[in-house]
Amino acid sequence: MRLLLVCLLALVVLAVLAPVLIWSVADQWFAPALWPQALGLRGFRALASSGVGPATVASVAIAAASAGLATALAYPAGRALGLSDFRGKSALRVFLFSPVLFPPMAAALGMHSSFIRLGLADTSFGVVLAHVVPALPYAIGAIAAAFERFDPRYEDVARTLGASRLRVLGTVTLPLVWPGLAVGALFAFLVSWSQYALTLVIGGGVVITLPVLLFGLASGGDLQVTAAACVAFLIPVLLLTPITARALQGTRLGGRG
Numbered sequence: 001m002r003l004l005l006v007c008l009l010a011l012v013v014l015a016v017l018a019p020v021l022i023w024s025v026a027d028q029w030f031a032p033a034l035w036p037q038a039l040g041l042r043g044f045r046a047l048a049s050s051g052v053g054p055a056t057v058a059s060v061a062i063a064a065a066s067a068g069l070a071t072a073l074a075y076p077a078g079r080a081l082g083l084s085d086f087r088g089k090s091a092l093r094v095f096l097f098s099p100v101l102f103p104p105m106a107a108a109l110g111m112h113s114s115f116i117r118l119g120l121a122d123t124s125f126g127v128v129l130a131h132v133v134p135a136l137p138y139a140i141g142a143i144a145a146a147f148e149r150f151d152p153r154y155e156d157v158a159r160t161l162g163a164s165r166l167r168v169l170g171t172v173t174l175p176l177v178w179p180g181l182a183v184g185a186l187f188a189f190l191v192s193w194s195q196y197a198l199t200l201v202i203g204g205g206v207v208i209t210l211p212v213l214l215f216g217l218a219s220g221g222d223l224q225v226t227a228a229a230c231v232a233f234l235i236p237v238l239l240l241t242p243i244t245a246r247a248l249q250g251t252r253l254g255g256r257g
Helices: 002-024 042-048 052-083 089-101 104-118 124-148 153-160 165-193 197-203 210-218 223-248
Strands: 026-028
Touching: 002 026, 002 042, 002 223, 026 223, 042 052, 042 223, 052 089, 052 124, 052 165, 052 210, 052 223, 089 124, 104 124, 104 197, 124 165, 124 197, 153 165, 165 223, 197 210, 210 223
Parallel strands: none
Antiparallel strands: none
16 A cells, blocks of 8 residues: 555656656657657756856755754754643744745745845845745754654653763764754755745845746746756755655654653
8 A cells, every 4th residue: 555655656746747857858849749859958058058057056055054054943942842841832833833824925025124224135144044934844843743752761861871961962862853853954955945035035136046047047938948947956856855765764763651
């Protein structure tokens, strides 16, 4: 049954990606033909000359920085939500997850005025901070789920044996909850990687990432170039997801007894 579900999921993904992959190498493809009349790499050549290299580097750097910052900020909140029961916990959870409910453009415009006063508008650092806002709830959710299965008595034992708080964190806590941290960081990276509205408004057209470049190319109406840009946009996602899944195989958290 599990294999069947995996196969069905693979078919769905393939059905979605196949037209994009074909269009990226289709020099000529006219209806009603089911296959391109001519294949070529014109789309990728045009993409290479449109600044995809610097845009990709900027996207990776911004997404990595956003993921790292979001994960670090999400750790205390995720630990509190996962381990503690207190009055108002549900309300706090809703508040922490509220950024995902806001329309991206509304959030971008709201942050832009503040970032102008702070001198962060039109800067990569400002874009990173803006990306942390929608990425943070996903990181908190993943880390909270990890701590819900974490047994804090492991930390108590380590402290009883004389370990400092920093040593307990590095040798006990983080190794046990690192799958949740990895998933939270991956989610935060992907959220930042896909941001267009926040990057465009906060970056002011100065910070060019792959989504900004992609939307610009799509407005040109050239399907082959647009498809090639989509393929370039999807490559990191397709690489990161199985790598993270493989890294998480065989891991388990210290459960509460």
